[in-house]
C-alpha cells in the first residue's frame with residue numbers, strides 16, 4: 105500500500121491562504137511569483153507583485169516583455185523555505201498576492217504609459233505595497249508617477265549600468281530617458297537620489313549622485329550602502345533595479361549588457377544593507393529570458409525581488 109500524498113499543488117490558483125509557502129515541487133505546478141495566489145482582490149493584502157510585459161521602448165535587443173514570466177518561473181526555486189539571509193519566510197508576515205500582468209494594447213503605444221500608471225494607482229489605492237516586474241526600464245516612469253501621486257516626490261535608488269538621463273522632448277517612449285524626465289517633472293528629488301553600478305556616459309547626471317562600476321572594489325559593500333543611506337535619508341524612496349547593473353556574466357539575459365558590472369553577490373549584499381530606508385515601492389526590469397542561459401538572469405531577477413521583499417518583511421516583523 106502506498107503512502108498518502110499531500111495534494112497541495114497549484115497554489116497559484118488553489119491556495120487557501122495568501123500567507124505561507126506552498127511546498128510544491130520546484131519543477132511542477134502552476135507558476136506565479138513565489139507560488140503566490142493570483143488575485144485582484146487586495147482586501148487585507150500587504151504586498152502585490154505585478155508584471156508589466158512591455159518592451160517596445162528598447163534601444164537594442166527586445167525581449168523584456170518575457171521578463172515577468174521568466175522571473176515567476178525562476179522564483180519557484182525559492183518558495184516555501186526560510187529566505188536567505190533573512191532566516192524567515194517573508195510570506196509568514198506579509199500577505200502577498202500575484203496581481204498578474206498589466207493590461208494594454210501592444211498596438212497603441214502612446215496609450216501604454218497611461219495604462220501602467222492608472223493600473224498601478226488602482227493597486228496603490230488599496231493600501232498594498234507594489235513591487236513590479238518589467239518590462240523594459242521605461243515602465244519605471246509611469247510607476248513613479250503612480251507612487252508620487254500617493255507619497256509626493258521620492259528619492260530614487262537606481263541600480264543600473266546606464267544613467268537613463270538621455271534627452272527627450274517629454275513624450276518619447278524610451279527606456280533610456282526615464283530618470284531625466286522624472287527629475288524634470290519633479291517626480292524624484294535628485295539631491296536624495298543615487299545610481300549604483302553605472303558604466304556608460306550620458307550627456308548629463310540631472311543632479312543624481314553616481315557610484316560607478318569601477319568604484320565598487322574601492323568602496324566595498326559597506327562603503328556603498330553608507331553612501332546610499334547618507335544620500336537618501338529617511339524620506340520616502342523608490343528602488344528600481346535594472347538587471348544590467350549586474351555584469352553580463354551574472355545577467356546575460358538583458359537588452360543592453362555592459363561589461364564591468366556588479367556580481368549578483370555584491371548587488372544582493374548592497375540591497376540587503378538598505379533595510380533602514382523607507383522604500384514605498386520598487387521594481388526589477390530588463391530581464392530578457394531569450395538571451396539567458398540556464399535561467400541565470402531570471403534567477404538573479406527573482407533574487408532581487410525576494411531580497412527587497414525580505415527587507416519589507418523584516419521591517420514588518422520588527423514593527424510587531
Ligand SMILES: [Mn+2]
Pocket residue numbers: 241264265266268279346
Ligand atoms: Mn535602465
